[in-house]
Amino acid sequence: MLPLEPRRIDVRIVDHPLRPERVIRTHAATHDRSRFLIVRVTDAAGRVGHGEAATTAMWSGESADSAEAMICTDFAPVLVGRTFAHPREALAVLDATAFGNPFAKSAVDTALWDLWARANGVNVAALAGDRPAVARIPTRASVGAYDTPRTLELAQAFWDAGIRTLKFKTGMAGVDDARRMAAVRDRLGDGPVFTIDANGAYATAGDAVAAIERLQPFGLALVEQPTPRDRLSMLAEVRRNVAVPIMVDEGVFTRDQLEEALDLDAFDILSIYPGKNGGFTHALDLAARARAAGKACAIGSNLETDLGQAAMACLAASNSAFPVDRIACDLPAVVFYRVSSLVEPLRFVDGCIEVPTGLGFGVEPLAAGSAMLAGARS
């Protein structure tokens, strides 16, 4: 294997507005635009690799601007000019340089994986997978916490796009979740798989259990993060008191949090993605650890664009911790953004993302200044 020889790191900030009719509203925040960061790492031979930082302050405490400062001021100086045998070695240097900043670290680590695989003439799946990559991954899409008419519009649009798993954002004050979910069942029948994500809206285990019991009659395949992110023992209490599988999302960013959640037996399914977990490398490790503990994994997201999703799709496609035919992954950029961030947008067919197979993560970001012009989607 050729080593990694980063010689230059460039960043740029890109704005991606959501389609106005698809804005995601949760009890905690409204996601109507994505001010993200693209990282490009160039090696000694002039090859490049790319990564995306899906930064939102509400989620990880990072902004595109803080990630830019961290990467340029703290990360680039400790990587550029050095030689690494594996991206893992470079990420260890970043972890030793700064606490936290998972999305900034992930953008660099993902770019290094892209570069390393390109330098060695392979797709990342060949270096990071434990199974032949699947060709397609079913995606799940978020239905924001809106009233019944708008909920119906969104659910119908996703259904018409071929998406078969819906994620209802729940727990918003003044929104009747039972009513809106009943309306979607009435309209679409038993076809859609229903999941809910409260983003920690329920303040106590009792509140969460009561809400889940109210919604269970509509057929819940899983319940995501019902209780606040820092209360893993509360999540475990909910799990002991409901029959629906529990997915942990905000509660597990790090390996130590995963170990705590396993000790508490707090979840059934782990939401994983490189940004949240502080790197593609860490996401791989967490997936392997969860699988060894008998847990399933699914890709979560902070609404990464096609660029970030290419790495996420590679991770899920090529690792057996992800039963993608049974649990849909959050790879919904195509239905939320009007334009792609790539020269060739990810292909979306029958509600599934086709996993890129080219060198690196198999995708090329649009050049600076063209993000809103090329790759247009109708």
Ligand SMILES: [Mg+2]
């Ligand atoms: Mg979530």
